[in-house]
Amino acid sequence: MTSIRSRLSIGLTILLAVLLLGQWLWLTFTVKELVEKQVTTHLQEETESLLANLNIDKTGQLQMSDAQLSSNYQRAFSGLYFVVETEQKTLYSRSLWDFNLVSQRVGAGGKDISYIDGPRQQPLLAVSAGYFKQGQQFTITVAENIDWMLAEKRLLVRNFSLVSAVGVLLLLLFQAGMIRQVLRPLSHAQRQLQKLAIGDIDKVDERSPDEIRPLLLELNRLTSSMIMKTRRSRQSLGNLAHRLKTQLTLLNQIADKDSVKQDPQTRQMIYQQTEAIRQVIDRELKRARVSGFTLPGKGVNLAEMLDQLSDTLNLIYQDKRLAIHWHVDTNVRFNGDREDIQELLGNLMDNACKWCQHRVDVSASMEEGLKIIIEDDGPGCEVEDLSRLTRRGFRADESKPGSGLGLAIVFDIVESYDGKLLFGDSEQGGLQVTVHLQSSVPD
Helix, strand or coil: CCCHHHHHHHHHHHHHHHHHHHHHHHHHHHHHHHHHHHHHHHHHHHHHHHHHCEEECCCCCEEECCCCCCHHHCCCCCCEEEEEECCCCEEECHHHCCCCCCCCCCCCCCEEEEEEECHHHCEEEEEEEEEEECCEEEEEEEEEECHHHHHHHHHHHHHHHHHHHHHHHHHHHHHHHHHHHHCHHHHHHHHHHHHHHHCCCCCCCCCCCCCCHHHHHHHHHHHHHHHHHHHHHHHHHHHHHHHHHHHHHHHHHHHCCHHHHCCHHHHHHHHHHHHHHHHHHHHHHHHHHHHCCCCCCCEECHHHHHHHHHHHHHHHCHHHCCEEEEEECCCCCEECCHHHHHHHHHHHHHHHHHHCCCEEEEEEEECCCEEEEEEECCCCCCHHHHCCCCCCCCCCCCCCCCCCCHHHHHHHHHHHCCCEEEEEECCCCCEEEEEEECCCCCC
């Protein structure tokens, strides 16, 4: 669907074009009718003047008195001509010279108006009127050259078209300015929503025209409601976790009693179950925190975070003399929970540092969301173990310390952001982990 601005511009442009075309047609028709009416009236008066100068002699022949005729009828091709026709005879004005003017015969009291060609291809407007005088019926046709009228009409239409084109151009510019001014609140609302999407603001500006203000009010109400529900949910889960951990502590204290110590097998089983329950609580708290993130947060500076993680891991693995190289594209931005991305990167980089020889590479770019690649120069992983890496508690090599929970937690975080976690072989010979977080958007 096209934008509102485009639809308004196209609609108003079409309206102006139709209006201009209508005015042009109206002007053309009106000018033609007006000039034709004036010329027709003049020619009608000429026929009556010729009628007054027309006589029939004793022999029944038509006689035209030249004394009262206009000099235009005497001058050849003057542009004013007449023809008087009866059944027996036809009289022509001298201005026609030897040109045979085609005329329309009409009955007494009748009148006919027509456009005909005159001598030297002159465009003529002719008026033919029928009369009855001295017992005879005849038709008087008077024609006038209207080339001047057509020239004036063309000039008027040309000037009108030129002025109209300039006027339409000015109207289009004015229209574009008006549309931009009218839609400015929508552009402001769009910028506000973009800021809300990346977490720069927690609600949009409600100062807007009456047409869109209810929408912004409802959006802010829903945003506040979601924030409140998220806060209450996390608080409730935190309280529940605290109570459960308290009960687990009591169970461990029971396992430390002398009566239980005498049964090492039962004591060990209690410790194993309480630890398993504790891990489940920690895991579900993380999942609840991530899934409860329903609104965009402040953008996380990945470059700063990777720099801090690199310094920390260099201190932890001083004996390896690590070479951690990281690169973050300028347009990369993660809009989510800071603890999520920190735990994700921390687990993956710690795992890479644990298994690498010396080198760990980290890169972040925007490819259909946030794409993070972490690879090392370690021994890598067997093909049959790649699909089991995210299984909770699975460890490909028991020789290294750890609980086997890191990658499973990473998988939970990635899944909560509707992302993907892929494992493969690194060009350096070790393991390559690729993370896609679809909920991330570029600036």
